[in-house]
Amino acid sequence: MIVGGGFAGLAAARALRRAPVRVTIVDRRNHHLFQPLLYQVATAALNPGDIAYPIRSVLRSQANARTLLARVSQIDLATRTVRLADGELTFDHLVLATGATHSYFGNDAWEAWAPGLKTIEDALEVRRRVLSAFEAAERQSDATQRAATLTFVVVGGGPTGVELAGALSEIGRLTVAKDFRTFDPRRLRVVLVEGLDRVLPPYAPQLSAAAKRQLEALGVEVRTSSRVTKIDASGVWLGDEHIDARTVLWAAGVAASPLAKALGVPLDRAGRVLVSPDLSVPGHPNVFVAGDLMHFEQDGGQVPGVAPAAIQSGRAAARNVWLAVTGRATQPFRYRDKGSLATIGRAKAVGQIGRWRFTGFFAWWVWWIVHIAYLIGFRNRLSVMMGWAWQYFAFSRGARLITGRAWEPATAAPPPPRNDRPAP
């Protein structure tokens, strides 16, 4: 049994495609989400359907696999049972790959003002707020109020935060530059806040510096060594400093899926499972954890929560399941870092492969090729390529829809609870 249809779970299922075992993959969503491109849905460049694909379709021709859309509520390792909202399933071997979500570091009240970016619904919510802010500004005559409406704060200087900040700036400066009559959208303000002393902390320092320069070339204010102390309707506080902003986006913090707690085994501070070298759960040789839910140390550091690590660990867990099924010794997992890429905007990116560092147009081109190559499904690839080509040559974005109610950034009341958000 595999719980979770992300990169790790899907890689595990496919790795077992020729093994004489029965694979059941359970996910509470019907689709696999290509998360590295989620910020492009949030910034109106892509449609949700471009980056999400039914898990069932991916596994259509894998005869030994079945896909269930179900919400796992509890896992009992002793009886080898997975409890669902409406039933239960038993397993011989389990691969748990339910991933992580964003964490507000104990300040959950901030979520209403600063949505994160982990699901399609999150991305549509961000898109709704960003596009609604421009719409609201068109009707505001008070200069202070309009300035706050056109101020966007992104909290977190990792790859998602950097990509979001760059894309926000481009929306104002390129996409909607000529669409408004009462203000100049190019005068929007984008602030990127990072607690550490540089953006993209896992990257080489010279790439962080290059990313900062590229962001500043796009007009983004980069605030490093700055900690957010409060977020509310009026904006963001960095200690005593107040940034008057109606739109705040959260791209910081990682909290493991709460299902990890259900295992009753030791977790790290972020709630991830401290796995054995073969990715099994200590004391439970038939249970493996892969992807963002695992805490795996290697060469004195922790394996990062990125797609390649999820895919590799998913495959390794599946291989070890098969070794265990056939009574052989499992093998330790080893993460192979194939490099990192982060895009900042139009023809702007940074990347590192081994000791090789590169920036600018070339990095952006590599980023483009790699992401297209990994997108599941031929049709999605075509559609995304077309969307990007259109965006590049026409300075336009194809998915500029506000769905749901237009977000009204000027209101002081917290937004209504979102009943479309699945419970964690």
Next chain:
Amino acid sequence: MIVGGGFAGLAAARALRRAPVRVTIVDRRNHHLFQPLLYQVATAALNPGDIAYPIRSVLRSQANARTLLARVSQIDLATRTVRLADGELTFDHLVLATGATHSYFGNDAWEAWAPGLKTIEDALEVRRRVLSAFEAAERQSDATQRAATLTFVVVGGGPTGVELAGALSEIGRLTVAKDFRTFDPRRLRVVLVEGLDRVLPPYAPQLSAAAKRQLEALGVEVRTSSRVTKIDASGVWLGDEHIDARTVLWAAGVAASPLAKALGVPLDRAGRVLVSPDLSVPGHPNVFVAGDLMHFEQDGGQVPGVAPAAIQSGRAAARNVWLAVTGRATQPFRYRDKGSLATIGRAKAVGQIGRWRFTGFFAWWVWWIVHIAYLIGFRNRLSVMMGWAWQYFAFSRGARLITGRAWEPATAAPPPPRNDRPAP
């Protein structure tokens, strides 16, 4: 001032592009929606972004036009004022084109069980229910329960109902045919219910008969002369007969936008404004109504609520505004019927242009050309063509996402209220 950015409102705005007037177009949504293709979003063939386009972008280069995202709550013809949720605007001339929505004929409680199809959110809700039904069936072992889960009832045999029923059947018979392990999706049951004695009542009788034959070839049960007397969690009642169905879709009934009442002038039974021959509101020569909101009689019949009529009436209203502004006599509106087309499925359609009737592959091809040609925005056209080509040749659909919670058709409680639904 133009209220409403649908076919009529947008046509009116563009018709005034060379006139020395100031045009303000107000809509509560930021996008123009190509409603004839909305059922394709509902049936997972297209992405929302393929058929919706920002009003602001359409009017970007029209220097005399400004676009406002705002909700009109009241109209005062005496003071020439439009009241918004948060402010007000005055006008010299008004074109009201806020359209229509579906009507449950006084049974508003049915809406929870049988969503209609007028907005992007409606379409995503329908898509969610349809795809979730198949997912639920995969986990059901009781044959009766599974049969009810795989029964889809479409109420209303107009173009939307016919298109929906055909597409639903194709989803089961082609798209997901090989995706499930515990049941055969080709055994789904689709029932199309129409109160009159034939489907597509506005079409020529032989085309209604052809549409019925084509639907039946797709396995759709066509029930004409059947009136729905009740809808609840268990399904649909047609008098004493009960159809045990977990998914019911509503494609019947028209109710005009409630803003028509705000005018304080005579309306027809569906709430549409009884306009003068020049589309003005009787007694108010500076106020015009266009599109689905108008009730206009011509040659003993009523002009139908279709896109060409909306476009023509929008243009005519704009022309009459300009004649009125320049002190000339307005001209009576005359609707030119350029023909009708309804698609039923893969290479199946019916059409009539004047006295010429045609069906089958040719009709489907004409339908395809016409709809692509009318889609606003080059990129959308390409994206839709690609989606359709993919669907045709690969028997696949590119937008099979369940967003929001998976709809649980087996529940007896009504679904939670949808807070993303704009107030009417």
